[in-house]
Amino acid sequence: MKVEKLRTYYFTRHGVVKAVDNVTFEIYKGETLGLVGESGCGKSTLGFSIIKLVPPPGRIVDGKIIFEGKNLVEASEDEMRKIRGKKIAMVFQDPMTSLNPLMRIGDHIVELILTHEKVTKEKALEKAEKLLDELGISRERINDYPHQFSGGMRQRVMIGLALALNPDLVIADEPTTALDVIVEAQILNLMKKLKENYNLTLILITHNIGIVAEMADKIGVMYAGKLVEFSESLPLFENPLHPYTEALLEAVPNIKLSEQTLKWIPGSPPNLLNPIKGCRFAPRCKYAKKICSEKEPELIEIEKGRFVACHLRK
Amino acid sequence: MEETEKPKGILVWPIVKLASLTKKGWPGWTVLIGLIIVISIVIMTILAPYISPYDPNALNTGPIFGPPCPAHPFGTNHLGQDMFSRVLWGGSTMLQVALLSVLICFAVGVPIGLFSSYIGGNLDKVISLIMDSIYAFPGLILAIAIAVMLGRGVVNMALSIAVIYIPSYFRIVRSQVLTIKEMTYVEAARAIGAKKRTILARYILPNVIPSIVTVATINFADAVLTAAGLTFLGWGVEVDVPDWGWDLYYGRQYLPSRAWWIIFFPGLMIILLALGFTFIGEGLSEILNPRLREGE
Numbered sequence: 001m002k003v004e005k006l007r008t009y010y011f012t013r014h015g016v017v018k019a020v021d022n023v024t025f026e027i028y029k030g031e032t033l034g035l036v037g038e039s040g041c042g043k044s045t046l047g048f049s050i051i052k053l054v055p056p057p058g059r060i061v062d063g064k065i066i067f068e069g070k071n072l073v074e075a076s077e078d079e080m081r082k083i084r085g086k087k088i089a090m091v092f093q094d095p096m097t098s099l100n101p102l103m104r105i106g107d108h109i110v111e112l113i114l115t116h117e118k119v120t121k122e123k124a125l126e127k128a129e130k131l132l133d134e135l136g137i138s139r140e141r142i143n144d145y146p147h148q149f150s151g152g153m154r155q156r157v158m159i160g161l162a163l164a165l166n167p168d169l170v171i172a173d174e175p176t177t178a179l180d181v182i183v184e185a186q187i188l189n190l191m192k193k194l195k196e197n198y199n200l201t202l203i204l205i206t207h208n209i210g211i212v213a214e215m216a217d218k219i220g221v222m223y224a225g226k227l228v229e230f231s232e233s234l235p236l237f238e239n240p241l242h243p244y245t246e247a248l249l250e251a252v253p254n255i256k257l258s259e260q261t262l263k264w265i266p267g268s269p270p271n272l273l274n275p276i277k278g279c280r281f282a283p284r285c286k287y288a289k290k291i292c293s294e295k296e297p298e299l300i301e302i303e304k305g306r307f308v309a310c311h312l313r314k
Numbered sequence: 315m316e317e318t319e320k321p322k323g324i325l326v327w328p329i330v331k332l333a334s335l336t337k338k339g340w341p342g343w344t345v346l347i348g349l350i351i352v353i354s355i356v357i358m359t360i361l362a363p364y365i366s367p368y369d370p371n372a373l374n375t376g377p378i379f380g381p382p383c384p385a386h387p388f389g390t391n392h393l394g395q396d397m398f399s400r401v402l403w404g405g406s407t408m409l410q411v412a413l414l415s416v417l418i419c420f421a422v423g424v425p426i427g428l429f430s431s432y433i434g435g436n437l438d439k440v441i442s443l444i445m446d447s448i449y450a451f452p453g454l455i456l457a458i459a460i461a462v463m464l465g466r467g468v469v470n471m472a473l474s475i476a477v478i479y480i481p482s483y484f485r486i487v488r489s490q491v492l493t494i495k496e497m498t499y500v501e502a503a504r505a506i507g508a509k510k511r512t513i514l515a516r517y518i519l520p521n522v523i524p525s526i527v528t529v530a531t532i533n534f535a536d537a538v539l540t541a542a543g544l545t546f547l548g549w550g551v552e553v554d555v556p557d558w559g560w561d562l563y564y565g566r567q568y569l570p571s572r573a574w575w576i577i578f579f580p581g582l583m584i585i586l587l588a589l590g591f592t593f594i595g596e597g598l599s600e601i602l603n604p605r606l607r608e609g610e
Binding site: 051055080081082083084086089090092097098100102103112115116158161 | 497498499501502503504505506507508509512516517520521
């Protein structure tokens with residue numbers, strides 16, 4: 001899957017918000033891409049862009065999303081509907097609201113199967129039961145309503161829904177943000193297991209670097225609508241190239257170093273309504289030079305498989 | 315279904331079903347009480363021709379302005395008509411009008427609200443504007459105006475009441491859909507490739523129904539009152555149709571001469587009927603929401 005110069009803008013009354021601005025990256029089948037960054041930096045919008053469900057007034061204005069040799073940006077709504085759920089699936093952030101409160105758990109799965117496959121309801125129900133087994137949820141609960149499930153169980157159902165039709169790509173938008181750490185670990189393990197079983201490509205959107213470290217093969221760091229660093233996972237942790245990545249890694253709390261005060265990045269991301277000239281991180285960057293506030297750096301490959309957008313790395 | 319059961323079952327089944335309402339706690343009781351009131355009045359109206367002691371329109375069945383006594387339990391009016399017979403007969407118009415107007419509102423207001431807010435944009439703005447301008451009118455006055463235009467009769471009364479109520483349905487459906495279509499589960503439905511039709515029918519409409527049912531029962535209660543009001547003002551049914559509204563209209567003139575029974579009993583029936591519908595609505599709105607269901 002390849003994303004090329006993608007731009008998704010929100011056309012609000014106050015002006016154009018460039019939530020995803022000129023983002024380019026490529027991932028291969030079976031890989032996990034971790035997208036990290038602060039709140040409001042465009043990670044989720046990027047995720048929604050790929051499945052073409054950017055909520056209005058947002059719109060993809062330019063760029064290409066090449067998926068299995070096809071440019072999704074040009075695909076019609078009808079074509080997209082057939083891809084969604086079947087080839088590309090999505091897991092949402094809040095499991096408490098992502099299931100229809102008036103539909104039984106089983107009906108959710110059955111509906112998904114019947115939307116894309118011509119099978120009888122009985123067959124679909126059978127498949128739903130098998131899926132529940134795989135998710136570690138008792139079969140008897142197939143007729144329960146979502147409110148009878150805990151948050152962790154609902155998220156397992158959501159993941160099951162995403163994987164039910166064996167898609168090629170799953171976009172998980174902060175799948176564990178609303179859960180406590182124990183449940184989070186369970187969910188992550190489940191995702192890892194299922195990912196290996198199904199050999200699927202995963203885009204994991206999160207602001208939790210710990211999760212990314214555990215799950216991702218590649219990492220994309222986003223800042224103010226831009227992809228500022230894109231790299232293999234391990235080298236990025238050992239030697240972050242972009243000052244923002246470096247600061248982000250320093251800001252992770254460490255339970256063993258209780259004496260150490262938590263580091264944070266001073267300032268806040270720029271307003272995406274009128275992005276500043278030059279590098280968008282420059283005002284908060286401790287290494288910023290004159291050129292940083294004058295010219296915008298481009299994403300360039302510095303070492304093999306390591307891309308960064310920073311003037312200091314030239 | 316019930317029909318295939320033993321003959322005894324047909325009679326027992328509804329009672330068992332109703333009794334099970336009490337297991338749902340207080341809302342169940344509220345619905346049950348409301349149902350008992352409404353069903354009693356319906357049965358009373360249906361049986362009126364067989365059980366009323368006098369013809370409701372027969373004059374001089376007893377003394378003029380006779381207070382309640384064993385022969386005329388609810389007294390007699392200025393024409394010597396038996397008020398008890400008139401009360402038994404007088405609900406029929408109101409019930410028909412209420413039922414018909416709710417059906418019309420449901421059939422018109424809900425689909426318009428659903429599509430208008432789901433599609434959004436300028437269409438939604440225009441429809442909202444029309445609905446709001448109807449809503450801004452004082453209800454009874456608009457109903458009178460429409461009733462005057464259409465003339466007397468049950469269907470015309472129902473229509474004029476429906477017109478003032480459609481905006482209520484529209485507004486409640488529209489605002490609910492606006493909230494629900496932003497819910498993650500609707501987005502999730504879109505993310506699994508569900509069709510627009512499916513999303514509306516399976517994800518949005520069922521979540522709107524509880525609010526509509528509440529509006530519908532309040533609509534029932536209000537329709538009863540408006541129907542009474544229209545008849546009271548002379549734009550309901552013909553004078554020879556016994557109706558609680560007519561009794562109120564004529565009876566009020568004799569209240570100063572202390573003939574309280576002429577308006578008391580029809581008035582009480584109107585209040586009871588409206589109360590019954592309100593009880594059903596309040597209870598149902600809690601029961602229909604699975605998140606508020608107790609003991610499951």
